[in-house]
Amino acid sequence: MAKPKDIRALIDLTKTTQTLLTHYQSSLAPSKDNTSSASQTSETELPNPLDAIKATTTLLKSHTTTLSLLLITPPLTPSAIIAKISDVSSGVLGGMVAAASYTPKAGQKDDVGNTMRTELRAQVRRLLGTWGDVLALLLRMAERRQTAQGDGAVKAKDNGPTETEKQDVLSATGVLWEACDVLLKLCADGVVGLVVKKAEQFRAVLLDAVEELKEWGEDIDDDDDDKAEGSDGDDEDDGFGDEDDIFGASNKLGKDDTELKELLDTSVKKLRKVGMLYQALIKRRLKTFPRASAEATTATTNGTAGAASSPSKTLDDLIALLKTIPETVDDLASAFYDLDEDEAKQTLAKCCTEAKSAVKLVRQNWSGADDEFTVWTGKWVDALDAV
Known part of the structure; x- marks a missing residue:
């Protein structure tokens, strides 16, 4: 030893x-x-x-x-x-x-x-x-x-x-x-692999939230109809009442909530277009980010980033926005679950503004020039506003 x-x-x-x-x-x-x-x-x-x-x-x-x-x-x-x-x-x-x-x-x-x-x-x-x-x-x-x-x-x-x-x-x-x-x-x-992975994760979270919103909107509260039909007498009252009276019935869409239902349908359509934007950004901007010598050009004219912003700084700002959008969608879902129409409208507008900011940030390519994505973003914004 x-x-x-x-x-x-x-x-x-x-x-x-x-x-x-x-x-x-x-x-x-x-x-x-x-x-x-x-x-x-x-x-x-x-x-x-x-x-x-x-x-x-x-x-x-x-x-x-x-x-x-x-x-x-x-x-x-x-x-x-x-x-x-x-x-x-x-x-x-x-x-x-x-x-x-x-x-x-x-x-x-x-x-x-x-x-x-x-x-x-x-x-x-x-x-x-x-x-x-x-x-x-x-x-x-x-x-x-x-x-x-x-x-x-x-x-x-x-x-x-x-x-x-x-x-x-x-x-x-x-x-x-x-x-x-x-x-x-x-x-x-490298940087490209990381940001692509993160963007795909953010997009998945976004689409999951949209799907949950859609399913929630389809779960119409039929409580009044159920009460009108009455009980068949076969179920024994356990003293706790109907589960729906305790769990979640208050945040279901009612048949008469037509305006909120229309706003929900509009929100789902707009958010799906935002999901489409993620795909385009991943393909046309994140995957094309310079893998080496990203700062060979000390400035870029990308969107509104201005001459003082570097490609890495622009990329960081873009990823921050792509992370924030699903978080805003969570807030939007909460507003709908609370049946708060005004809050839902404001939060939807905020989400769309964030998506447009992401577009504006990298409207041009990493060399500061217009390309096919530049043209596509203009059409995308018009389509988003038209919903």
Whole structure:
């Protein structure tokens, strides 16, 4: 068995590393101002942090594979494990966190944009959490051996990890590998892959909400007719009354709510056109976003973005709008469920305005020129207003 002092050194290093890991995770936590940790790395321009994150993630996966073998193969070798932890903490994780924390200063090249930066930080934090689980497991194994040694039992035999410890090591390693693979895929897909995926998710949420609204509108309250027909006497009164009297009957459309029903039909038609807009934006704008050197042109005349806006900034603004629209549709649904016609009208108008803002933002292509999508957007706006 390893010497007590070596086990003690391994335990101390692991605890110190856990503290460092907590600091790393805090530096990547979402906040209103997430630039405090990035200010130290922004002095030197880092055009594409994806390359650095890809390299460090690949190294972390490799180091963890070696570490897992060291943990499950007796005897425990503290010196080798200490070297591996040091390599990961200083070189690998330090570089990964620096790249994920990086925020370019005004005038510096930005190939990533805030949408990707936010996702990178979230996925790196998740990966750090899995590494923390590996460290916690390592610490438990080291402390068990320290306890088994007792005072002065230097030559006690190391029987190796228990079967439970082996399974825990393999499980923790597998979880970390999976987190590495997710991060590597994010880097491989790049900004375009991420924004297309997000836009498709937002569109799916939007269409689900529209379908729910449509089904709600078809569920007309026939309560008056049911009461007129009366009970057949076969059902025994349980003292709780009709379920519909308690659950949801108050927010059903009545047969006489013709104006609200017409507004609902109009809303469904307009929102379906908004769903069509998502498809067009994904194909004509998101998938055509420059994958490299997005800031080769320091300005764009895209829509109303103006000469001061970069392609990455415009893309971030577009994704923010595509995320907001389904949230507004949720508010619209709530207004209908409350049978609040005025609120529904206002919220529908807001949703349409947001959709038109998205169109206006990227009416021209990423080079600032008109194209087929430019013409299509004009027809789309006319069609939306005509409903």
